[in-house]
Amino acid sequence: MAKESAQEDSARDDSAQDDSESEGVAAEGGASRESAKRRTALPSVSVWAAPPKERKRGTAPSGLTRQKIVRAAIALLDAEGEAGFSMRRLATELGVTPMSVYWYVDNKSDLLELALDEALGEMRIAPLTEETDWRDHLRAMAHEYRAFYQRHLWAVRIAGEVLPLGPNALFFSTSAISAIERTGLPPEQYVAVLGLVFQFVYGFATSEGQQMIRIRAAGVTEDAYMQEVRDLAAHVDETFVENSDRISPPVEGEPMAAKRNRYFADSLELALDGIEARVVRDTAGPAARSARR
Secondary structure, eight states: OHHHHHHHHHHHHHHHHHHHHHHHHHHHHHHHHHHHHHHHHSOOOOTTTSOOOOOOSSOOOTTOOHHHHHHHHHHHHHHHTGGGOOHHHHHHHHTSOHHHHHTTOSOHHHHHHHHHHHHHTTSOOOOOOTTOOHHHHHHHHHHHHHHHHHHOTTHHHHHTTSOOOSHHHHHHHHHHHHHHHTTOOOGGGHHHHHIIIIIHHHHHHHHHHHHHHHHHHHTSOHHHHHHHHHHHHHHHOHHHHHHHHHHSOOOTTOOHHHHHHHHHHHHHHHHHHHHHHHHHHHHSOHHHHHHHO
C-alpha cells in the first residue's frame, strides 16, 4: 500500500508538472500571439517605406497603371472632395472593377498618400543656382506651397497625417533646406526657419481651405458669403466688426480673394524679415550685438 501511495503521489507530481509546463507554453503562446497582434495593429509608417510585396497572382488588368489610377484619384478628389471619394467610385470613373484598382494599390490610405505626393510634383520649384537668393527662393516656394493647397483642398488633412517620404515631398524639403543653408545661420536653427515659413503656410492654407469648402457648400460667391458673415457678426455684437476693421481696414472695391492674397504676402514678408534680422544679428559680431543692447 505504501508503494502504491508513493506511486500515486509521484503520478500527481508528474501531472502537476505537466500542467505547469502546459500553462507555461500556453502563456508563452498567448504572449506571442498578443505580441503579433500588437505588431499588426501598428499603423503603417508610409506607403513609401513599405517592404516589397510579392507579385499578385494572375494577370494585371489591361489598360491600367498605378500612375493612371493615382491621376484619376486626384481628379476625383478635386471634384468631389475626400467625403465623396471611395475606391468603388474611383473604379467607376476608370471604367473597371474595384478589384482591378486593388491590383495596383493595397488600400485607400496608400492611394491617398500616393495622390498627395503626385500632386506635390505639380509645384514649380526653380533649381537653385549660384545667383539664387535664399529669401527669393523661400518666398517663391511658400507661394507655390499655398497654391498647391488651393488647387487640392483635400490635401490639407492628408499632409498633416503622413510622413513626407515621397520623392516630390523630399525634393521640396531638400530645396528648402538648401536655400536655408545660404542664410549663414547655424544648422540647429534650420528647423526653426522651416517651421516659421512652411508651418505658417500650412496653417494659412488649412484655414483658407476650410473656408473655401464652406463657401462651396453654401453655393454662393466668396464676397457674398463674407458679407453675410459680417452682417451676422454685427447683429450679435458690433465689436466683432470694429475689431475686424481695426486689424484689416477695408479697401473699397477690393474682392475677398485679393484681400486674402494681401494678407498672405504681408505675413510671409514679416516672417522673412524676421529670419533676415536674425541673420544680420548673428553675423554682426559680438561687439555690434553688445552695442545694440
